[in-house]
Amino acid sequence: MNGTFVAGKRKALIELLQKFAESLVNYFPDVSEKVSLLSQKVSNEQFNLVVLGQFKRGKSTLINALVGDNILPTAVVPLTSVITILKGSSVEKITVYFAHGGWSEISRDELPEFVTERLNPNNVKQVERVEIELPANFLKNGIHLIDTPGVGSIYSHNTDVSYHFLPNSDASIFLLTADQPLSIAEVEFLRSVRAYVDKIFFVLNKIDMLSETEQNDAVVFIVDSLAKELYADTALEMRSRIRLFPISARAGLNAKLSRDEMAYKRSGVADLEIALLDFLADEKGELILQNASKRARQLASELTLLIELQRKSYKEPLERLQKKIEKFRAFAKEVHQQEEEILDLLSAAQRKIIKMLDDDMSDFETASQPKVLALLDAVAVQSKSFKPSDFAAELNKAIVDIVTSTVEKWRLDEETKIKNIFNSQALELLKRMSALVDDIYQTSADLFEVNFKRMERGEIFSDETQFYYMILQDIKPSLEEVTEAIVKKLPKRIAQGLIYRKAKETLTIELDRQCGRIRYDFVQRLDKSVLHLRQLLSESVATHLAKIETIISEALVLREKSSAEVQDKIKDLEILLSTIEGFDKRLAQFFP
Template identity: 35%
Template sequence: MLADYNKLRQAINESFEKINRAAQGINDEILSQNILNQEKLNQNIFNLVVLGQFKRGKTTFINSLLGAEVLPTAVVPLTSIVTVISYGETLKITVVFKDGSTQDIRLEQLPEYITEAQNPNNIKNVKEVRILYPSPYLKDGVRLIDTPGVGSIYRNNTDETYNYIPKVDAAIFLLSVDPPISQAEVEFLDDIKKYAAKIFFILNKIDYLTPKERTESLEFSKQVLESKVGLANVRIFPLSAKLALEGKLAGDEEKIKSSYLPFFEAALSDFLLQEKGKTILLTAINNAVQQGKQLLALIGLEKKALGLTVQELSEKIEEFNRQMEVIAQEQTDAGYILKGEMGKLVESLDKNLADFRETQVTRLYNVMRQYIQNNSGLSNRELKEAVDKHLASLVEDAFEQWRPVQTQLISESFEKMVTRFTVKANQIIQHIGEISRNIFDIEVEAFSKIEKLTDESDFYYMLEDDDTMFMIDPSRLSYLLPGFVFRNLIIRDLRKKIWDQLDRNCGRIRYDFVQRIDKSQRAFISQLNEKIQGLLDGVRKAVNRALEKKQISDKEVEMNVKKLNKNELILSEVLADLERLKKELSY
């Protein structure tokens, strides 16, 4: 499973290992960074969130992916806590509490923490449960995340659950043939599609149907998803999780094939490789190439330094250190200026948010006032519920139209600023290059990375209101008031309600944007500083090491040159292999 992805990842790992061996004894910083890049590749986590109503066979499906009965079948329909299943050499279950403490438990204790029956209203303050299990499926980088079922994930409004939604790599939504897709599922999907970049749909329990009934059920579910949820080109994977699990437990390939699980696994593999996986692999290749080229340049520098006399080399090192004091000040100044520019970007965001809020308060007030008049025939209770629902929809629609435009504007402004500072960064590095070339006769690679505004976001709208949002208390017989009086009470408090909803979500959007801007800015400055410091440290260590060896003996110098020549050849071959892998991924 996921063989193509693992094949390419293994090839990149081999290149990392060769660079690591070449860097040993030459440059510890490159070695450390290369090891970190390799770990990042191998610890790649693919978040696969499983969703669905109870009695859809969710537990059996998860167990079929794992190839073992890890989750008890009586647990999942009652679950109220997020459960994260990752790879581990042996089964291990850890309960993570909201205060940060943890507790290891046995499998039979699991219901005590994740079910509503034994942990009502989460009185034990559980944040999530983490399960480690030695499944080959998880070893390939997949992390299964089981969330509370449809109808509870959003109504509880728990941050622990919401935080997983913006970060999913793929969501799996389970339907089943008994009964067909429900209105509750349609409403839930209407929400989840805004957060999940990819949703896989599975129609479970197909072993209960004839081939004709299976086709009809698939077509019906597809039609509902496209017409009611507004999804296009929906693909639904038929599945018998029961047969898949039985087949995996028995090692029966025919039963696994008849369950249709391999078709879903193949689609998941393609998604992992072609979309998320491709990006991960290309990033790893680029990191390896960067480290390999830098190491190759430092090897060339050390070889040239070994050709100088001790006196010549000492003089060049002293001159290089004097020049680097100027570079350090240039580097500090660039960081301060960039932070100031980012502050101006946040000020622009604040102004845009204020303008949006003012405009929308007036617009929504007029729209809602007319809506109330048009629905004067409803009872007081029905009117309040209708107003709440309609206003929440209008507020969310307003933000959904404004937020992407604002994201684009901020992203463009951010990238323009960073582009300008990339020019400044390259001026600094060019200065280092001129100094290095004049003193040591080596070339330095430019810093061309332009950091984009990060897409990572934990944002979600908060549109649920308490009954106190309108100053009408149902417990005081407000619903028994004459209709016109009740309507006037709602209209009286309408502008404040609209303002509160807009202001609350404007604040959340501002926080989200500021966090993303700050994270992107820090990433850019960090990359710039690492690039400059890496160059400085690399040059200093290479020439100092050459000086030490020349002060020992000519034989030591000769042996070191042979070692450097060997590593130079290895690195040239590695860089050629990486370029080939890069082209292979591009097709």
């Protein structure tokens, strides 16, 4: 499938949906609003394309090249320190979101003050993320291009931020550079990336630093190593399947800025850009359009039923109509009961996930105890010759490292587990609730003896079932208060013994504390996700039942008032019915 074709289709669908919404606005403002949201959804649907790699591989430069704008700060020292999300829009706007929940709009010149290690060291400004809205071609069609801090530098908090963001990636660009062969740290990071992201575009940057032969050697070496390291079992087969894009991001950026198309091609960034756009068009484009048109057709069929119901309510002998309404109300009660059952299932799922988390966490803590103590012991042995204050500092540092690395891997795994369970449960419940809504329409159609065209529902949009994302704060253990007192009064060996014992204690406490934090974080996110889903679930049934009630009682009121108006109304409804039918036919042409 090619990108331009999908883009054209997308534009046509957006327009059609907007017209459909306009035609309904006077009679059914709520449905009109839904159709209009659908059209917005198609134009906004996001796809997170995350740019990853070790520090200084040229991530920010590549993003600048793709959007053709030197907007992100780049430097020769480790720089990017917060997640920066670039989105398409017609006007430029930059917003900083803080960890405590506030936000503020800033200008382009102020950007470095928030996103760089130099001006915002250790993220003292507590920035959660920065969002840049930019009128750039590459960002059209809902692509979010995301810059991440480089991993593996001495600023370990930067590494954490990038690791934490992995679960939000739909696809990623992974940067390696020609001047440095694949490192162990890179392979390790890639393994984590692969656990989250199905599609990785491998890029070899800075090829301008090598001769052509050197470039070729580098490509062969890296593809070979990637195949071996990442796909041990199928390395041979993978070697021919891995595509590595050799580029010069810097040359690409310069070419884009000076609108030199040939130079842009030569930089290799053009080929990468085409591959990215094709992939995005294939993966997401069609599916989004298909879902939106299915949903719009479903709204059309629900609306048609409502109109038919109203028409019937104008014409049906009153006594028969009253009987039908009574039956409908009895049915509505049953529906509410079924709705309650579905909501109970949600609470049960929530309890089950928390129980699983607690069990997993306690298993993890028990299993890690001896391992972390052994690691600390090794550091203590190595640092035996240090004077007590250095010995304490060394152990202190080791505690942070040990706890962070031990906990982080487990946290990522557990997060995937929880996310998968939550998302699949959410999907299941949403499907059941949709089926219940379909039942409401079908049963009403049967009761009142009107036609109803039951439509296939579109897939549920991913953001309806998303497990929430939040940033976890760093850990800061401390041995310091004890050391001061001990160091001053005791001989070295005894002091070291005491420090070591205290360190073991601190290590256990920190492990437990960090687990507690993670539990708190997971539980909070789960609560938020459940709350959101509960709202989504309970809204649907109630609103649909209410709509049917309203439409019938409106007709009844008018019947008592004036028969001339009833005749006019029936004519209006018939016109509206044919309008809706017309839109439905055009929507059907999108995905016959």
